Amino acid sequence: MDSSTEQLIRAAIAEDVGNGDVTATYFVPEESVSKARIAAREPGVVAGMEVALRVFQEIEPRIEAKVVLKDGSPFEAGDVLLELSGPSRGILTGERTALNFLQRLSGVATQARRYVEAVKPHPVQIWDTRKTTPGWRLLEKAAVKAGGGTNHRMGLYDHVMVKDNHLAANGGLEELQAAIDRVKQDRPDTRIQLEADNLEQVAGFLTLRGVDMLLLDNMGPVKLREAVEMNGGRLWLEASGGITLETIRDVAATGVNAISVGALTHSARALDLGLDFL
Template identity: 55%
Template sequence: MPNDIDLLIELALREDIGAGDVTAEYFVPDSKLVRAMMLVKADGVIAGLEVAEKVIRLVDPELLVKLLKVDGDSVAYGDHVMQIEGSAKSILTAERTALNFAQRLSGVATKTATFVQRVQGTKVQVLDTRKTTPGWRMLEKAAVISGGGMNHRMGLYDRAMVKDNHLVAESGLSDLQVAIDTLKAEKPAVQVELEADTLAQVQGFLSLRGVDYILLDNMSNDQLEQAVAMRGTAGPRLEASGGVNLDSIASIAATGVDFISVGALTHSAVALDISLEFFDL
């Protein structure tokens, strides 16, 4: 985990604990030792366990933590995914923050897995987007991987994605080619993706050098099939996007596109129900 994840965890703990956990301080004896089991209360895909473990160890390095599952494992109601032993006071202080991370990230992984299952048997890869919780992007994109999906660009820095609003500034294909050539010369590792709203744009973009991907935005399945035929067996890889849901993704995959990006993987994921059960030692 990168250092900024440590900062995120520290901020989350500071937000929850503040000046101190008054409930644990006044109502839980210092000497009380327990075993706590992290219990999954719904079927899904687990993610965020290493983050939850880090939360617990930051609260109290003396707690004994054992992971019983790993990120990406399928889980069912009643499964235990983590065991924690030690001070009841410390575990109770860490409980909510650790569960918040595990629940949210498992929700993203579970949501991703449901979409990936719908395109099994095709060549399509399911991508996430930048529609992530601010500050959580690295974690949520890791959860997408746990669910069987793939990451799109991480941010504005690792892929040039020229969308309709950017194209307003360009006067035509020749200016677009100049911009692509300049970028490739100065930053050869950066890939280029162009957004097309029409098949006419697809045709024009296919004539350009240095285009790695074409985003087919809100196109019908018939238009997607035509775009795939226009591209042929060589050329930029094609990504379908816009209004994708569980009912439509299989038919979109059947058109022959290479990728389908789904913002709902992160912006509409529902937290997986996970809790802690306490037992006396």
Template identity: 60%
Template sequence: MDAAASALIDAALAEDIGPGDVTSEYFVPEDRQVRALLVAREEGCLAGVEVAAEVFRRVDPAIDVQVLLTDGSRVSAGAHVLIADGPARGILTAERTALNFLQRLSGVATATRRYVDAVAETSARILDTRKTTPGWRLLEKAAVLAGGGTNHRMGLYDRAMVKDNHLVAEHDPASLQDAIRRLKETHPEVEVELEADELEQVEAFLALEGVDHILLDNMSLEELRKAVALRGDHPRPLLEASGGVTLETVQGIAETGVDFVSVGAITHSVMALDLALDFVELEVS
């Protein structure tokens, strides 16, 4: 279990349980054993299954968890995701936290899969963004991968992304070229991406050395096609379309020939996947 995910599990359980689960303690017999089936209530794509399983184990090591479906699995209503056998108290205490992780992350994977399916007939790939839940970035970006998407940068440290607000302070081509050169000398592994709002900027950025990506922000389909034509047959820089992308518009954007389409909605505006825990009481021998 990744250290960041492990810390999130601990924090979530502490938040929910506090000094103790008074409902289970007073209303559920200590020796009651149950089987709980984690079931999908709707069609979707799973992510966070191992995180949910770890929640049960961490609440009570006596809970035996069998993972039936892994991250990236497509499910329909009625599909069994995992089985938890053991003390009823522990399973009930873990239930909501486990579901919170799994429903949220599966919502991200499901949304991503819909966008990936929409551009399946093109060569474009779906990118996520940094518009993630604070503290959940690694988990949500893993969910994007489970849904068939591609991760953009993880943070401010692994790609230089020069956007319009940065260009307000420094937009002279010679100064930009000097900044790119200095960055590449110090951090040769870090890629450089420049944001363009107009085709004139695309032309200017194509003339610079060391540019790995150009972000085509809020451009029309015609402008996107022209930007692709400006690059010609050169493999770099890669072109990323962004801005107001929806399921209704993503295919048309991808068909312009861009390499990537970034979609903030797959992490910041998703619906949790409907999942539930169904209990089966076991006989005590």
């Protein structure tokens, strides 16, 4: 587990526990040992199991856990995801923090699975975006993968994405080509993607060298098909902008290679999971 996730877990525990779980300390005997399980109250896809386990380990190392369903596994209401045994106080103290992670991340995985299923049988990838919860990006993108989606760039540091505001600040095609050349010289392994808002931009971008991908932003199916035809298989094409479960199949049918959906992360609903003592 990466250090940033470890820090996030410790911060979440500190936020909830503070200087001690008053209820568990006064109302649960120190010697009490219990068994418990986390079960689903609605269907979904598991994500965040490793984080949930680490929460309990951080709070009480004597807690033993048995993972029943691994990340990426589908489940129905009533299915058991995780079984726990050990000191009752530790299980109770870790319950909410563990569930917060597991419910949120399983919600993202479930959302991603819905979109992945919606585009079948078209061979198109479903990509996430940078529209993630601050501090949770690695976890939410891992949850997208658990749901069958594909991670786009992780941040501003690993992939060039020249969007409309960059273009407005940079100038025309000549200046754009010069900037692309500088990137290729300084960082030859970095992918370069340009955002096109219309077919005229697509035509212009296809004249440039060193471009790997185009983002076709807020184009309907008709224009997307035209862009795919203009491209002729030269560059990887990503469609984006306001795409929903109701419209994504039509977008997938246009022949684009990928569809990015911010809603995979920014609009995913936490699933209803619960922890119960046996």
